[in-house]
Amino acid sequence: MGLARPVVFGNWKMHGLRADSLALAGSLVERAVRPTGTLGVFPPATVLRDVARRLEGSRILAGAQDCHPEASGAFTGSISASMVKDAGGTAVLVGHSERRHGLGEDDAVIRRKVLAAQGEGLLVVLCVGETEAEWQAGEREARLRRQIHEGLAETVDAALLVLAYEPVWAIGTGRTPSLEDIAGTHAFLRRELVGRLPAAQDVPLLYGGSVKPGNAADIMALPDVDGALVGGASLDAAGFWSIYQAGGGA
Numbered sequence: 675m676g677l678a679r680p681v682v683f684g685n686w687k688m689h690g691l692r693a694d695s696l697a698l699a700g701s702l703v704e705r706a707v708r709p710t711g712t713l714g715v716f717p718p719a720t721v722l723r724d725v726a727r728r729l730e731g732s733r734i735l736a737g738a739q740d741c742h743p744e745a746s747g748a749f750t751g752s753i754s755a756s757m758v759k760d761a762g763g764t765a766v767l768v769g770h771s772e773r774r775h776g777l778g779e780d781d782a783v784i785r786r787k788v789l790a791a792q793g794e795g796l797l798v799v800l801c802v803g804e805t806e807a808e809w810q811a812g813e814r815e816a817r818l819r820r821q822i823h824e825g826l827a828e829t830v831d832a833a834l835l836v837l838a839y840e841p842v843w844a845i846g847t848g849r850t851p852s853l854e855d856i857a858g859t860h861a862f863l864r865r866e867l868v869g870r871l872p873a874a875q876d877v878p879l880l881y882g883g884s885v886k887p888g889n890a891a892d893i894m895a896l897p898d899v900d901g902a903l904v905g906g907a908s909l910d911a912a913g914f915w916s917i918y919q920a921g922g923g924a
C-alpha cells in the first residue's frame with residue numbers, strides 16, 4: 675500500500691525558531707483533522723523534536739532535511755538517520771539541490787544516505803533536478819537518469835521512497851516549467867524509476883519548485899504528479915493547506 679494521494683510536503687529550509695515552528699505545526703494540526711492524503715513537514719533539525727511532538731496524534735509526518743550516511747562518528751555538524759528517528763522524525767529529504775550545489779554533495783554520497791535512512795526505517799524523499807544550463811543544453815534527461823541510477827542502489831526499498839523532481843532553476847524563483855514539460859518529465863521519471871527499481875510503480879512522484887496556491891491545482895492534476903514538495907509557500911499554514919486542497923486533499 676502506497677502513501678495516500680496527494681502527497682504534499684513542506685520543506686521549511688533554514689526558517690523557524692521554536693515558537694514560530696510550533697505555531698505553524700499547530701495551525702496545520704487544526705486544519706488537518708482527518709487528512710485524506712499525506713501531509714508532511716521538514717523543519718530545521720533544531721526544532722524537529724518539538725515539531726514532531728506537536729504533530730503527535732495527527733497524521734502529519736515530520737522529517738529532517740538531511741542525514742549523514744554514517745551511523746555515528748567524528749562528523750561535526752551532521753546528524754545521523756538514527757538521530758532523526760530518535761528526535762521523532764519518520765522521513766528525511768535526501769539530495770536537495772541546495773545541498774548538491776551549495777554543499778557539493780554528489781550522487782555517490784546521496785546513494786549512501788538513502789540506504790542509511792532506509793536502514794533506520796525512514797521514508798526517503800530523494801530530490802532530483804537539472805540546472806538551467808543543463809536544461810538549455812538539452813541535458814535534462816541525462817542528468818535525471820544519472821541521479822536516479824547512481825542515487826538509488828538496487829536494494830532500495832520502494833515502499834520507503836518518494837521521488838521529488840525539483841528543477842534547480844525553478845526553486846525560489848517564481849518560475850516553473852510549462853505544464854506539458856512537467857508532465858513529460860514525470861512520465862520520463864516514472865519510466866526511469868521503474869527501470870531501476872521494478873517495485874517503484876507506486877512510488878509517489880512530487881513536483882517542487884515555486885509551487886504556490888495559484889499554480890498547485892494545475893500541476894497536481896497532471897498524470898504522474900502525485901503531489902508537491904513546497905518550499906517558501908509551506909511557511910504559511912493557510913497557503914500550504916490550500917496547496918494540499920488544490921491537489922485534491924481534504
Ligand SMILES: O=C(CO)COP(=O)(O)O
Nearest residue numbers: 685845846883884905906
Ligand atoms: O526547494 C524547494 C522545496 O524543497 C522548493 O522551494 P520553493 O517552493 O520555495 O521554490
